[in-house]
Every structure is written in structure tokens, then in C-alpha cells.
Amino acid sequence: MEAAGDPGVRRTAAMLWAIARPLFAKQRGLIALYLLLSVLTLAVVQGAATLLLARLTDTISAAGPASASEAAASGGKASLLPLFAGWLGVLAAGTWLGYAHKYCAAALDSRLAMDLQRQVFTALLRRDPAWFHAQGNSPGELVMLVSQLTTQVQVSARALLVDGAAQVLAFVVIVGVLVWSLAELAARTGEGVAPAQLWLLFGAVALLGAGASWWINRRGPDLHAASSSVQTAMQRMNTLLTSVMTSPDEVKVLRAEALFAQQHAEISQHLAQQRLALAAKIEAANTLRGIPADLVQACLIGAAIAIVLLSPADSALRPGVLVVIVGLTPQFMMILEAIAGWRAEAAICSPAVLAVRELLDTERDAIAEEARDSGAPASPALTIGPQPQVRLDDVCFAYPPASVATPLSPLHATPYPVLDGASALFPAGKITALVAPSGMGKTTLFRLLLRFYNPQSGNILLDETPLSGFPIPEVRSRCMLISQRPAFFQGTVRTNFLAGRPDVTDTELRTECERYGLWGILTAAYGPQPLDAQFFSGSVSRLSGGQEKRFALVRGLLNSPHVLLLDEPTTGIDPLEKSALTGPLTQACTGRTVIVVDHDILWQTALCEHVVVLDRGRVVDQGPKAELMAGQGPFREMYLEAMRGGLAVGGAAPAPIARAVQGGAAVAARAGMPPSGVESAGPDDPAAPPLLAMKLGPGTPRDGASKATG
Missing domain, CATH: 1.20.1560.10 (ABC transporter type 1, transmembrane domain)
Known part of the structure; x- marks a missing residue:
């Protein structure tokens, strides 16, 4: 300021x-x-x-x-x-x-x-x-x-x-x-x-x-x-x-x-x-x-x-x-x-x-904008299905600079372009991997889908209806983001669930927690009545990184969203927790349109059915996973490089990673890739496919564990 x-x-x-x-x-x-x-x-x-x-x-x-007689006469x-x-x-x-x-x-x-x-x-x-x-x-x-x-x-x-x-x-x-x-x-x-x-x-x-x-x-x-x-x-x-x-x-x-x-x-x-x-x-x-x-x-x-x-x-x-x-x-x-x-x-x-x-002036502007946005009469054309298709149509976006310095908004530099004519399809009811190196617009795309920003040009469509045609509250009730660093708030365990849906009952909470294997975790950490216990987060958290992700997942699903956005779900958790989290995530994705961003391309590939690859603001590869792995495009190169990084280590890969790699190799074999493609092709092998200039570095699947407290 x-x-x-x-x-x-x-x-x-x-x-x-x-x-x-x-x-x-x-x-x-x-x-x-x-x-x-x-x-x-x-x-x-x-x-x-x-x-x-x-x-x-x-x-x-x-x-x-000197004047006593006069004062006495006057009653002074x-x-x-x-x-x-x-x-x-x-x-x-x-x-x-x-x-x-x-x-x-x-x-x-x-x-x-x-x-x-x-x-x-x-x-x-x-x-x-x-x-x-x-x-x-x-x-x-x-x-x-x-x-x-x-x-x-x-x-x-x-x-x-x-x-x-x-x-x-x-x-x-x-x-x-x-x-x-x-x-x-x-x-x-x-x-x-x-x-x-x-x-x-x-x-x-x-x-x-x-x-x-x-x-x-x-x-x-x-x-x-x-x-x-x-x-x-x-x-x-x-x-x-x-x-x-x-x-x-x-x-x-x-x-x-x-x-x-x-x-x-x-x-x-x-x-x-x-x-x-x-x-x-x-x-x-x-x-x-x-x-x-x-x-x-x-x-x-x-x-x-x-x-x-x-x-x-x-x-x-x-x-x-x-x-x-x-x-x-x-x-x-x-x-x-x-x-x-x-x-x-x-x-x-x-x-x-x-x-x-x-701050209060900007709030009044936001209230007026929201009133204009929410006050438009609903149109039958805006109805979408429970598993909507998401499509990007030549989307361009750059973070705008501030034009005037104020106590709350200092001057920024020139606009920072992130998406430049991106066009992609995220199929209805499918789990799609959004693959790109860091800083290439993955999180920005999620912000656009939640209408934190609007594209400067192009359209984002839900079931062929422009996203801008939906009121912002409706967009955020249909699309749910599970952040890579879930936010937890001062209060009880129940309070942190109520942030996701204020009218949820204790019975509903317990049912949802049991469905995704969270209730036993909460009772072990907070006692037999965990909803009434004070929630601890950060350095004093009683939950591990993977357990906190599971908590955030259950909270995000309380509103039954149609589109689920998973932003780095395996960040900050160890391989064993990653394996334990895969089951609840797969269960949560069933019957929804899901877009997954993750630094671990092997785990991401094993989870997903469809792939979209971003490179410098443009979509450079997309399609069903099996087709892309059978081809010679950027995704196959990134996937093979990730497998080299995961297997070319001094010992055996951790079990969850090995299972993911084996699953990916099986898919590759079904797609017509040579079974020995990973093991025989080394970095210096002329028969190996060319690698992207931007690719995941060696050891990426092994570097995701930063918090593994039980």
C-alpha cells in the first residue's frame, strides 16, 4: 500500500x-x-x-x-x-x-x-x-x-x-x-x-x-x-x-x-x-x-x-x-x-x-458488477448437463497492468501474456490431464474457468454455451477448484467444512467423510467427536499433507459440482500418501468432468483418460491418452522423459510410482509402442524420440514429497 x-x-x-x-x-x-x-x-x-x-x-x-452596611442592606x-x-x-x-x-x-x-x-x-x-x-x-x-x-x-x-x-x-x-x-x-x-x-x-x-x-x-x-x-x-x-x-x-x-x-x-x-x-x-x-x-x-x-x-x-x-x-x-x-x-x-x-x-469503493463496484451479472434473466439456453463439456475457443489472456498508482494498487509492468489463441476440448464426463511446464498457464486457465478473470478474446464454453453467459455465483457452484495448498480457517473441524456448504448437517458430513475414507482419519487425529474439535493447520496440523488434501476434496464435493478442477493434488505428499489419495480422487471424479494439473506426469497419466498439452500459451497436443502415447507428439516425448527420470535412478522406483509407470507402459503397449521403448532408449540413443525443449526434469516424480507427517 x-x-x-x-x-x-x-x-x-x-x-x-x-x-x-x-x-x-x-x-x-x-x-x-x-x-x-x-x-x-x-x-x-x-x-x-x-x-x-x-x-x-x-x-x-x-x-x-468597607461596604458592610451596604451589603447587609442589599442582602449580599x-x-x-x-x-x-x-x-x-x-x-x-x-x-x-x-x-x-x-x-x-x-x-x-x-x-x-x-x-x-x-x-x-x-x-x-x-x-x-x-x-x-x-x-x-x-x-x-x-x-x-x-x-x-x-x-x-x-x-x-x-x-x-x-x-x-x-x-x-x-x-x-x-x-x-x-x-x-x-x-x-x-x-x-x-x-x-x-x-x-x-x-x-x-x-x-x-x-x-x-x-x-x-x-x-x-x-x-x-x-x-x-x-x-x-x-x-x-x-x-x-x-x-x-x-x-x-x-x-x-x-x-x-x-x-x-x-x-x-x-x-x-x-x-x-x-x-x-x-x-x-x-x-x-x-x-x-x-x-x-x-x-x-x-x-x-x-x-x-x-x-x-x-x-x-x-x-x-x-x-x-x-x-x-x-x-x-x-x-x-x-x-x-x-x-x-x-x-x-x-x-x-x-x-x-x-x-x-x-x-x-477498498470500499472497489467493493461497491464489485457489488454493482455482480448485481448486473446476476440480475440478467435466466435463459433456457443456459441449462447444461451434469457432466458438461468444456471447450476453449481461441482464448487469449494477459494479466493487465495497473494504470494508476493508489494506496492499494501500485503500478505494474506491461501486460503479461499467458494464453495466446488456446483452443482445446475437455470431454464431458472424462478426466483430462492438463500438461505443461511451470508458468505456462495451467493455474491461469483454472482462474478463467472460475471467472476470476475474463479472456481478452475468444470464448470458454460449457456445453457450447459461453461461460460469460452464466452469473458468477452459478459458475462457481458448478465448477469447484481443489487447490494445491488447501486453505484452512480458524475454528472447529465443522467450521472448515461449513466453509464449503453452510447448510450441511453433521449427518451429511459424516456420510461424506466415510465415503472418502476421511472419518477414521479425523477420529484418530481429533477424537470420537472430531467435528467439535478445534482445527489445527500449518506447522501444528494433526493431518498429513495427503490427509489435508482428502479433507479439502470432501469439502469441495459438498456442493456436488459438475466440473472438478484439481490443481496439483499430489504436491507436498509422499509416494505412499499419493497412492492412498488416488482411490478417493478416482471415486470423486466419477460422473464429473475433471481437469487435473500435476507435476507428476506419470501419476497424472495413470489417472486420466484425455490429455491437453500447453506450450507458451498455445495448445500443442491434445486427444485421448492412448492415441497421444502411440503418436510422436509432445506429450509422448514428455511422458518418456518422465519415465527415464523415474526409472534411471540408483535403485527401484517407489511402489506407487512403479505401478503408475507399469500402467503407463501397459497403455503404451496397447497403443502399439515398443515394450522396450523406455528401457532401451537412453538420452544419447539416436533412436530415441526428440525431447521437448521444455520438459520435466529428472527425478520429478521423486521430488514431490515435502510433507509426510502422519
Whole structure:
């Protein structure tokens, strides 16, 4: 997430309002109560207490020894106790209202933060995987977006929008009390000072204070830059922690503790320096903000003294006027400074506001696009069979670059072409092997089939109906991807199944698990009631790699998909688990159209009936397995090279691999290939068929085991 320039207070406030408006609408009652309590605590209680103290001061002054008889005649001493009691009552009410105000603020913050985090998290969930791949955001940055930046945006929304409204109302009340005090003083000066002169003087003092605060708060761009630097350093820290904490085994095996400790120390030092720089700028701004308050207070007291000096000789300055000025001027300037500080607050929060705003804007675009896509009336022509044929018709696709750099989407390079006029047929109800070296578009084709992307040209058809004619939810209910690295989530075993189908019952889950041999695995790992147990994944997983693949397979089949996409099903499992997984996979493929991608071409060939070979974005070979193995095309060359790599080892191949090779050799024999073709043709044998420039390296079938914990 790159930081953009300072957008200014108006634009930041507009973006904040766009983000906060639905949140405020949901909490309108609590916000109204908070505004009332804010005005009462900021202005009304303070003003009432100050006025009562001023009258109490004037009464005590008038009841002194020099004027005791006059005070007794006017009943001045008799009013001391009621004034004192009233003043204490206002202070007590202010204390209670202050507590209520803080409690209301905490409740409002909690609800707004919860609603905003839910909104941002929902927006992330609605993003297609294409968005994550295109933007290039690390998981640590996205976690920071949900957990930290949303809190910063919520706090700023309350400070600028809700507190801003309360500050304006309180400012009006405080100004009213000060104006009333000066007006009363002017009324007692006789003809010495005209009231118009007092208003002019007060206006000049207020403008002086506002101008000084505005000038001080022009440091907003510096604060924005410092805040962006802190945010960038925090993103680097989150990315480092996420990468290390999710791969503790690799860190230990590589003995990289010292490297990551050094990186952590460097980032921590940089983050501490940036935080210190930001704190210094904030404290400098706060220190400078106190100067206008002292200046305005001195001007108002000087104005009161000037009124007395310019008045007739018998005029006197009542001490209560000084009490009002001294008591209310700090409150007046505090509110004025808060209003003048809106620019600095907007500058500090603008990076977070930009990031959250962009995510929510893209979510609204996605909702509108999905509504357009799903709102089209269903056509009878869109009905397909339970085992649909999948066909590629001159499909071209390139990953698009980003055209504008934003906080969530940095600039990318030129478009990266993946498919270039690919045409292929995946027969209905058949298991098709999609064969290609790494990086040649296999996973991209799966993303196109799931409509994470749309082709730039050409068509993908289900039973001769363009895939673009189906609503996205319907496409993803008919096509199911079993990823090479299945995702598992926080929660129970049942929760991880419910991610596949929220309405599935425990009875249905047990039936499906027993059908594919998973229930016994779960009870062995989690006890007799495995659905209620907390699921463990990653480095603390209780399931082996093959067992996790079986779990993901059962979860993916809960919706009874018509098309099954198997992306590297044997990645990360050992040969014995590969053999154990073959049975459930074959059972799951029965009665479905299946496309299989796997690094082990021998295992893949033994499983499949049809083959499609991709090479640099084009389909270079396709057809029934037996026909391709009997021919002289690219698939036969890749298959023979894989057999050489699997058998030309210092010992016998593992049993599952040997069975796969034997099965492939039997098929080759039935197809008319010489039985000795593999054993007699070596890499240097001129009779051997030419090999593809891109082919699986030696030992590929043996290198698939990276996780074999039971």
C-alpha cells in the first residue's frame, strides 16, 4: 500500500463522510446523545460554573468591611451560601456528565470500529483472488488494514465529523458568555467606551487567535509525511512477522533466525525513529498551539483594564469580569484550536482514509458488477448437463497492468501474456490431464474457468454455451477448484467444512467423510467427536499433507459440482500418501468432468483418460491418452522423459510410482509402442524420440514429497 500525497482537509473530510455516513446512520441515537453530552461538558457546564463563580466573587467583594452596611442592606451576604451551593452543584453535575460523556464516547467508538472493521473485512471477502494477485498486497498489510487502519479512520471520523459539530456548538455557547460579560461591563462604563468598540475589539482578538492557530496548524503536510512514514514502517514490520510466523519450520531448517532477527532489529529501529519523529512534530505543534490561548487571554484582560481606564473616574472593574475572562478564555481557545487543528488531524489520518476508501469503493463496484451479472434473466439456453463439456475457443489472456498508482494498487509492468489463441476440448464426463511446464498457464486457465478473470478474446464454453453467459455465483457452484495448498480457517473441524456448504448437517458430513475414507482419519487425529474439535493447520496440523488434501476434496464435493478442477493434488505428499489419495480422487471424479494439473506426469497419466498439452500459451497436443502415447507428439516425448527420470535412478522406483509407470507402459503397449521403448532408449540413443525443449526434469516424480507427517 503506497502512500499518496496529502489530499487536503476538504477532500479527506469528504472521504471520511462517505465512509462514515452508513455507520452514523446506524448509530444516530447514540451520536445525538454524544453531541448533547459534548456540548454540555465543553460549554454549558463550564460557562455556568464560571458565571456562578464570577457572581460569588463579586458578592464577596461587595460584602467586604468597607461596604458592610451596604451589603447587609442589599442582602449580599445572604446570597453567598446559595451561590456557593449552586456552584458546587454545577461542579458535581459536570463530574457526572463528564463520566457519562466518556462512557458514551467509548461506546460510540466501539460500535463504529466494530461496524467499520466488519465492513472492511466483508469488502476483502468479496474481492476475487484476481484482486489480491493484481494489487500485490501482502497478508500482513491487509491484516494491518483491517485491524489498525480501520481504527485510525474511525477515531478520525469521530474527531472531525462528530466532535467537530460539537465543537462548533460549544464555541457558539462560549462566545455568547464572553460577549455577554463584556457587554455588561460596557454597560457599566457609562459613556467612556461605546459598545461598538467592544464588539470590534472582541472580533479582532478572536481573529488574532484563529489566525495564530491556523498558521501553526499549517504544519499539516509535515505531519502527513511523518504519519505516512510510520505507516510504511509498520507495514514492513507486519509483513516480516507474518512471513516468519507462518513458516517456522523453514526458518529453523534454514537456520535463518539470525537473518530475520537482524531484519527485525533494523525495521524496529527505523520504526522507532519514525515514531519519534512523528511524536516530536505532534508535540511541537501542540506546544505552539498553547501560544494563541495565552495571547488571547492577555488581550481580553488588557481590554477589560482598558475599559476601566477609559471610563469615568468613579467606574470600577468588577473582579467577576476577570473571573469570566480567565475561566472561559482557555476553554474558548481550546475549542478554537481544535477547530483550527482539523487540518492537522486530516493530514495525519489521510493515508489510512485513502486506503480504506479505495477498498470500499472497489467493493461497491464489485457489488454493482455482480448485481448486473446476476440480475440478467435466466435463459433456457443456459441449462447444461451434469457432466458438461468444456471447450476453449481461441482464448487469449494477459494479466493487465495497473494504470494508476493508489494506496492499494501500485503500478505494474506491461501486460503479461499467458494464453495466446488456446483452443482445446475437455470431454464431458472424462478426466483430462492438463500438461505443461511451470508458468505456462495451467493455474491461469483454472482462474478463467472460475471467472476470476475474463479472456481478452475468444470464448470458454460449457456445453457450447459461453461461460460469460452464466452469473458468477452459478459458475462457481458448478465448477469447484481443489487447490494445491488447501486453505484452512480458524475454528472447529465443522467450521472448515461449513466453509464449503453452510447448510450441511453433521449427518451429511459424516456420510461424506466415510465415503472418502476421511472419518477414521479425523477420529484418530481429533477424537470420537472430531467435528467439535478445534482445527489445527500449518506447522501444528494433526493431518498429513495427503490427509489435508482428502479433507479439502470432501469439502469441495459438498456442493456436488459438475466440473472438478484439481490443481496439483499430489504436491507436498509422499509416494505412499499419493497412492492412498488416488482411490478417493478416482471415486470423486466419477460422473464429473475433471481437469487435473500435476507435476507428476506419470501419476497424472495413470489417472486420466484425455490429455491437453500447453506450450507458451498455445495448445500443442491434445486427444485421448492412448492415441497421444502411440503418436510422436509432445506429450509422448514428455511422458518418456518422465519415465527415464523415474526409472534411471540408483535403485527401484517407489511402489506407487512403479505401478503408475507399469500402467503407463501397459497403455503404451496397447497403443502399439515398443515394450522396450523406455528401457532401451537412453538420452544419447539416436533412436530415441526428440525431447521437448521444455520438459520435466529428472527425478520429478521423486521430488514431490515435502510433507509426510502422519
